[in-house]
Each structure stands twice: as structure tokens, then as C-alpha cells.
Amino acid sequence: MKWTELKITTASEAVEAISALMVEMGASGVAIEDALDVQNYVEDAYGELLDKENLNHVKEGAIVKAYFPETIFLPEILPAIKERIAKLPEYGLAIGENKIEMSEVAESDWATAWKKYYHPVNISRYLTIVPNWEEYEAKSADEKIIKLDPGMAFGTGTHPTTMVSLHALEIVLRGGETVLDVGTGSGVLSIASKHFGAKEVHAYDLDEVAVAAAQENMDMNPVAADVKVSANDLLKGIDIQADVIVANILADIILRLIPDAWNLVKPGGKFIVSGIIEDKKAEVLAALTAIGFEVTEVLQQADWFGIILTKPLEGE
Numbered sequence: 001m002k003w004t005e006l007k008i009t010t011a012s013e014a015v016e017a018i019s020a021l022m023v024e025m026g027a028s029g030v031a032i033e034d035a036l037d038v039q040n041y042v043e044d045a046y047g048e049l050l051d052k053e054n055l056n057h058v059k060e061g062a063i064v065k066a067y068f069p070e071t072i073f074l075p076e077i078l079p080a081i082k083e084r085i086a087k088l089p090e091y092g093l094a095i096g097e098n099k100i101e102m103s104e105v106a107e108s109d110w111a112t113a114w115k116k117y118y119h120p121v122n123i124s125r126y127l128t129i130v131p132n133w134e135e136y137e138a139k140s141a142d143e144k145i146i147k148l149d150p151g152m153a154f155g156t157g158t159h160p161t162t163m164v165s166l167h168a169l170e171i172v173l174r175g176g177e178t179v180l181d182v183g184t185g186s187g188v189l190s191i192a193s194k195h196f197g198a199k200e201v202h203a204y205d206l207d208e209v210a211v212a213a214a215q216e217n218m219d220m221n222p223v224a225a226d227v228k229v230s231a232n233d234l235l236k237g238i239d240i241q242a243d244v245i246v247a248n249i250l251a252d253i254i255l256r257l258i259p260d261a262w263n264l265v266k267p268g269g270k271f272i273v274s275g276i277i278e279d280k281k282a283e284v285l286a287a288l289t290a291i292g293f294e295v296t297e298v299l300q301q302a303d304w305f306g307i308i309l310t311k312p313l314e315g316e
């Protein structure tokens, strides 16, 4: 089958908004090349995040490539796409060069091309993410392994915002908790939560592609077989009291989530937010503390921040 590729040269901070727009406009898949991913490359004692040898990567800004099936006539929707992208600066997102190019490609070129860049990632001493197509043996009995095929969903584990979320989960989870994972993407944070001892985990995503990918990843990881994955807009309509709520989403979406998170997290429970850039940190912190959350810890990886918050116990 032939596909149309829409290649958008943009700035790193607009990547998620443009990817979400592409999916909304009917793209079946989105591939991202972000210069920040390479700049923020972390090589640690435990292993390799990215295969630099093989890497022919964008050096500045970012490129979002979206793939539309033949059934969508792109020239018809292109003006609307251009208009929506041109408006992103009004929401505080730079769009860099904003060059938009269209071409035809064969499916096999895009659906699997990115896989060659990803290898096992040692997130911490106790947690390793292994792409489903790679062989890997745990180096110690304590090492927990997450098998992952993100497919077209966000969440290979290598993005700094995911790593910050994983570290925060490792800090707060002690065992026996109920966790809500908002914007689960590939499901990586839910699987990690189960490894860290969570008893009950509910994973939500607005994007049906992510919901399907997350479910497949739960099925691939026996520890997460009982995670309940469903399509949902943030925590709207959810009535589950949680010990921990985790959300790795853009700051503007986190702002919308705060009231429901406050209502659903138990007193003494934690709210972990990630995906926040420096420019948005003060605004998000102000909204979180205004409702009553207390800041427990601020984590940072590269240009991205994550915050662990506590809902005070009643009477405190």
C-alpha cells in the first residue's frame, strides 16, 4: 500500500502538539526526529540508550513525519493543518522553520525503520527496557525487565520525560498501591508500576492507537497482565481513589488534569507530573500548589522537569 508522508520541520517543543494534530487529522503513524534526543543522550554505566553509530539524526530542531493512508486526500486537509500549526506560537510553542513537505512512500519504509535505533535501556540499577525484537539477559536477580514494542505510540522509554517519570515511580512506590497512569502511550509507566509493587493499575489514553499498543505491551509482560487499559480523556468520569497518579503529558494538558487528580488522589497520596519545560514550570507549580498539593521533589533530565507532589493528610 502507498502512503503519503507529511514531513514537518519544526522546533523540539512543538513535536508533541504537531504529532497529536497529525493523529487527529487521520495519520496512521508518526515518526519523530528530535535534535534534543541526541543532545540529551545519556550514556550510563548500565548500557546504551541509542546506537550513535547508526544514527543519522537531525542536528537542530525537530522533524515530525506523519503517514497518511491513501484513503485520506491530503491536499484537501493540508490548509487546515498549516493553519493549526501556524497557531501554535499563540500557545507558547515555537515552530522553528515550519517547513512542510509532502511525498509518497511504501509502508515498509516507515513502519519499522526506527527500530534499528533502539536497544535495551538501563533506566536504573533495577529497571531495564528491552525492545521486543532484541534478546537480553538480566545482569542480576534484582533487575526487572520491561518488554516493549511501542509501535506507533509514544514511549520507548528513552525520552527524558519518560525517564523522569520512571525514576519518580521508583521513588514513591513501596508496594500495594493503586496507580492511575494518565496518557499511558506504550504503557511503559504502568508496567514499571507493577514491577515496583503496585497492586492495581489503570492506564488511560485518548488515542486508540496508544490504547491498542499499551494493551499489547501488557500482554507481553506477565507482571502487568492485570493492568486495566482503556480509552479516556484524562480522568474525566473516573471514580477510583488512587495512592499514586502519574501523568507524562504536555504542561497545558496537565493544567486541565489537576482538579480531577486532586479529587482522586487519597490524602497522603502522590501525584507525579512530567513533560514540563522550564518556561511552563512556574505556571504548573502555581496551579498545583493553589489547589493544595505540596511539592515533595522536583526531578530534571536534560531540559525536562518532573514533579512529585503530595496531597496532605486531612488536618495537616
Ligand SMILES: C[S@@+](CC[C@H](N)C(=O)[O-])C[C@H]1O[C@@H](n2cnc3c(N)ncnc32)[C@H](O)[C@@H]1O
Pocket (backbone or CB within 6 Å): 153, 154, 155, 156, 157, 161, 162, 165, 182, 183, 184, 185, 186, 187, 188, 189, 204, 205, 206, 207, 210, 232, 233, 234, 248, 249, 250, 253, 275
Ligand atoms: C508524552 S506521551 C507519554 C507516554 C508514556 N506515558 C511515557 O511516559 O512514555 C503522552 C500521552 O498522553 C496521551 N494524551 C494526550 N492527551 C490526552 C488526554 N486528554 N487524555 C488522555 N491521554 C492523552 C497521548 O496520546 C500520549 O500517548
